[in-house]
Amino acid sequence: MDDKKQERKLKIRNIKNGISIDHITAGKAPEVLKILGIDRGFTDSVTLAMNVKSSKMRKKDIVKVENKDLDVNEINKISVIAPQATINWIHDYQVVKKEKVKLPDELIGIVKCPNPSCITNKEREPVKSIFLVKNTNPVVLVCKYCERETESLY
Ligand SMILES: [Zn+2]
Incomplete structure (x- = not known):
């Protein structure tokens, strides 16, 4: 499968409401889950993909979490460990907001x-x-x- 096809396939498996964090530095997805406070007690659906081929970054991680929002602190933390990450807010299977993280000064x-x-x-x-x-x-x-x-x- 070529990279573009694989990327598209991953996008199809979408969530109804929640967030999808794309372009996470390869290998950093578990740290992102830690920032989001997701551990064994979490009951909503979480999708994690590591070392996925990416046309932009060679390799990347992706995290999707159902029924979750992010606050500024969490976004800033993500920007430290995954400075290229993009966050998509999803409502009713549609991306309603897209934001690239930005490392604050x-x-x-x-x-x-x-x-x-x-x-x-x-x-x-x-x-x-x-x-x-x-x-x-x-x-x-x-x-x-x-x-x-x-x-x-x-
Ligand atoms: Zn000090």
Whole structure:
């Protein structure tokens, strides 16, 4: 099967209401599910495809979740681990909104600093973390307080 045909086939298996996240960096779909808080207790339908051939990206992951919406925090988190992702909001099998994630210049309160002695990790009255984007491809973030670099959310 050629790449275009395979992509089309994946699009057919659509959901009635919910979100479809396409062009996720290959191998990152499980992290996206973690961001969305989807674990064993989740009861709605979830479709996950990993390392799918893509004409745009060579390989990509796709996640579709029924009866789910996304908030700004979740979208920002997805933009860190999958900067090329596109989010489709689906209502009655139709895409009603499509948005490409955009890495914000500053990530406030969503990335955990890997430096244990950073003031954002203090046990008492920790300061909300602020990370600045140093590089977008691959993503490199820098803590505004201790200047520790990180590539991931946790
Ligand atoms: Zn820090």
